[in-house]
Amino acid sequence: MPDASIFDRVRSSITRFRRDEGGNVAVLFGIAILPILGFVGGAIDYSRVNNARTAMQAALDTAALMISRDATSTMTAAEINQKAQTYFNSLYKHPEAQNVVVNATYTNSASQGSRVVVTGTASMATDFMKVVGYPTIDFGASSTTAWGTxxxxxxxxxxxxxxxxxxxxxxxxxxxxxxxxxxxxxxxxxxxxxxxxxxxxxxxxxxxxxxxxxxxxxxxDLGQCYQSNGWSSSWKGFMTQSDCQNINNSSWTAxxxxxxxxxxxxxxxxxxxxxxxxxxxxxxxxxxxxxxxxxxxxxxxxxxxxxxxxxxxxxxxxxxxxxxxxxxxxxxxxxxxxxxxxxxxxxxxxxxxxxxxxxxxxxxxxxxxxxxxxxxxxxxxxxxxxxxxxxxxxxxxxxxxxxxxxxxxxxxxxxxxxxxxxxxxxxxxxxxxxxxxxxxxxxxxxxxxxxxxxxxxx
The missing domain is CATH 3.40.50.410 (von Willebrand factor, type A domain)
Structure with a gap:
């Protein structure tokens, strides 16, 4: 094969390679894979956290109502907190939630009535978002019960x-x-x-x-009024004597x-x-x-x-x-x-x-x-x-x-x-x-x- 022909074929191949953009897809995918995984994984992690937060809210609501039945003005802050923790622990069943902290406060006044505020905080380890620098997600909820107003x-x-x-x-x-x-x-x-x-x-x-x-x-001045009906009498009501006398054949008992x-x-x-x-x-x-x-x-x-x-x-x-x-x-x-x-x-x-x-x-x-x-x-x-x-x-x-x-x-x-x-x-x-x-x-x-x-x- 003439050298010119070989050269032309090599030059043509190089030109085609230079113009071919198909490999960019792989390069771009390699660059984007990390944030894509972060977004998808973040949705999964946030879904888990949202479930845990919803359950926490329900547990706090119930605990607040139960404390409101027990709370008295003589109970100490420590006693209120202990009751809150006890009620909450019996209701909240999410072991994946870490560092769970529950606090309760009770106030009472003549003008504002009584109020119990129960708050909860926790964190959850992430499975996917840790790849992008978020190893945990913090969450919390609160519930207020008021009565006496x-x-x-x-x-x-x-x-x-x-x-x-x-x-x-x-x-x-x-x-x-x-x-x-x-x-x-x-x-x-x-x-x-x-x-x-x-x-x-x-x-x-x-x-x-x-x-x-x-x-x-x-x-x-009211009495019993009866109307005579031959051999018997019928009761006409409890009324004044003058109203009774307006009824024919009536008798009145004071x-x-x-x-x-x-x-x-x-x-x-x-x-x-x-x-x-x-x-x-x-x-x-x-x-x-x-x-x-x-x-x-x-x-x-x-x-x-x-x-x-x-x-x-x-x-x-x-x-x-x-x-x-x-x-x-x-x-x-x-x-x-x-x-x-x-x-x-x-x-x-x-x-x-x-x-x-x-x-x-x-x-x-x-x-x-x-x-x-x-x-x-x-x-x-x-x-x-x-x-x-x-x-x-x-x-x-x-x-x-x-x-x-x-x-x-x-x-x-x-x-x-x-x-x-x-x-x-x-x-x-x-x-x-x-x-x-x-x-x-x-x-x-x-x-x-x-x-x-x-x-x-x-």
Whole structure:
């Protein structure tokens, strides 16, 4: 082969090699492999750290809530920290987390309530990011539980009618009510955090614990009205003598102070308004009583089946449970009068004059209404629909005033659910229906948990 030809072929090959850029891919990949591994590995490492951080947050949240149940103003910082560590260690199961440190602080003041802050920090060794100079990643979380900025005032309005004597209902009610009282005592860190009133009701309520025959907010001019029907007579209601005389063939029996056991009936609207719901300024509202308007006063009645007396708001837990034990079943059912007096017991006006409220705190007012049957009698009627209509209006007014209402229907006879009980509840989760006496305790326990949560600020 001529030398010129060989030379030309060599020169052509060199030219092609010089112009060939295919090898740059390998060179560039070799240069980029390190940061690529760093980014991919970093995503994996951060995913592991994020899982550990999420688990830490959940453990700290639970530990903070548990400490808030235990903490007292007499506990030292070391004792609070020890509890935090113990609770956290039982909940956090991530051995790959290193150098875990948990701290807890507890503060308490009259104006700001109580607060527990639990913080946690840790680090985790990396598998990939150490290649680019990050052998560990630090992470942390914190949880705050506050309580005591909201105070509770709860009225327990409890059916004491004759039907509660069957199927073990009264016994179950007493057990459940006392358990709720214990729950509320636990929720109260200091005296006054939680107040409870107890309002036993039948057709009437008993105010002998706060009144006597000379009490100014009572009225004594109402009596029993009957209409003669030939050989028999029918009850027309508890009303004034003049209203009774407007009924043909009527007779009227006055209420006497002698032998009065403390019972009062529904407040007085005119009989027409009371039956038609055209107006109801007194029996379904909490208009303050006024000596110049007798209809704002509370009618005393000689009622033979008077329930045990109302206990006004108190945080004397023993007295509360003793009152529950004193309840006895007798008489007819008027849920509305129980509701009315439960609402009254929460207000700073006659007849109860509830304890003054501190402007530094929020106040949640709640009524728990338990009954085992339909309404059967109020001041003027034995019609279920008529009495229910009064109660609906009363519940509307109470809810509009900011009262939270829980209702419990005990239906051991498998009757239809009471529409007025579910209507009165502040929401579907505030209404409880049970067909067994045992269900009373379940309902009260759920309500107790709900009320306790209202004490948590964040």
């Amino acid at each position: 909201t105070k509770l005032r709860v009225a327990m309005v409890l059916d004491n009618t004759g039907s509660m004597s069957s199927a073990g209902k009264m016994s179950a009610l007493k057990t459940a009510a006392k358990s709720l009282i214990d729950q509320m005592q636990t929720a109260a860190k200091t005296n006054g955090d939680v107040y409870i009133s107890i309002v036993p009701f039948a057709k009437d309520v008993n105010v002998s614990s706060i009144a006597n025959t000379s009490t100014k907010w009572l009225r004594w 209420t006497t102070k002698t032998g009065w056991t403390g019972c009062v009936s529904d407040r007085y609207d005119t009989p027409t308004a009371y039956d038609t719901l055209s107006t109801a300024p007194y029996s379904t509202t909490q208009t303050a009583n006024n000596a110049s308007n007798r209809n704002t006063q509370f009618p005393a009645e000689n009622y033979s089946d008077c329930p045990t007396s109302i206990l006004p708001l108190t945080y004397d837990w023993t007295v509360l449970k003793n009152k529950v034990d004193a309840m006895q079943p007798e008489g007819n059912t008027n849920q509305a009068i129980g509701m009315a007096w439960g609402w009254l017991s929460l207000l700073q006006q006659n007849p109860f004059n509830a304890p003054a409220e501190d402007s530094n705190f929020k106040y949640t007012k709640a009524i728990i209404l338990l009954s085992d049957g339909d309404n059967t009698q109020n001041r003027t009627s034995t019609s279920v629909s008529t009495i229910d209509a009064r109660q609906r209006l009363l519940c509307d007014n109470a809810k509009a005033a900011g009262i939270t209402i829980y209702t419990i229907q005990v239906n051991t006879n498998n009757d239809n659910n009471s529409s007025v009980m579910s209507y009165c509840a502040s929401g579907s989760t505030n209404y409880f229906s049970t067909t067994t006496a045992d269900g009373i305790n379940t309902a009260f326990s759920s309500i107790g948990a709900s009320l306790s949560k209202l004490r948590l600020a964040k």
